[in-house]
Amino acid sequence: MSPLVIIFIILTVISGLGLIVFVLLHSGKGTGISDMIASSLYSSQTGTSIIEKNLDRITIILAIVFFVCMIVLMIAYPHGTISTGA
DSSP: OOHHHHHHHHHHHHHHHHHHHHHHHSOSTTOSHHHHHHHHHOSSHHHHHHHHHHHHHHHHHHHHHHHHHHHHHHHHSGGGOOOOOO
């Protein structure tokens, strides 16, 4: 495998795991983990909206990175043609 493929596979795994974590951090109608953390850190409602906006931005960036990595891997190696050299 070429170093480029290894880099894209690592980016895909990291962005996929990051997506799982950040989607789970989103609050569902005010009862999520992020709302619990934000309420303990900030007493005002403005702090939670900033945290939610940042969670949204990070989630969107991770989704774009994951999508681009998958497209590059699909174009570079169609039909699972990655060989291990053995």
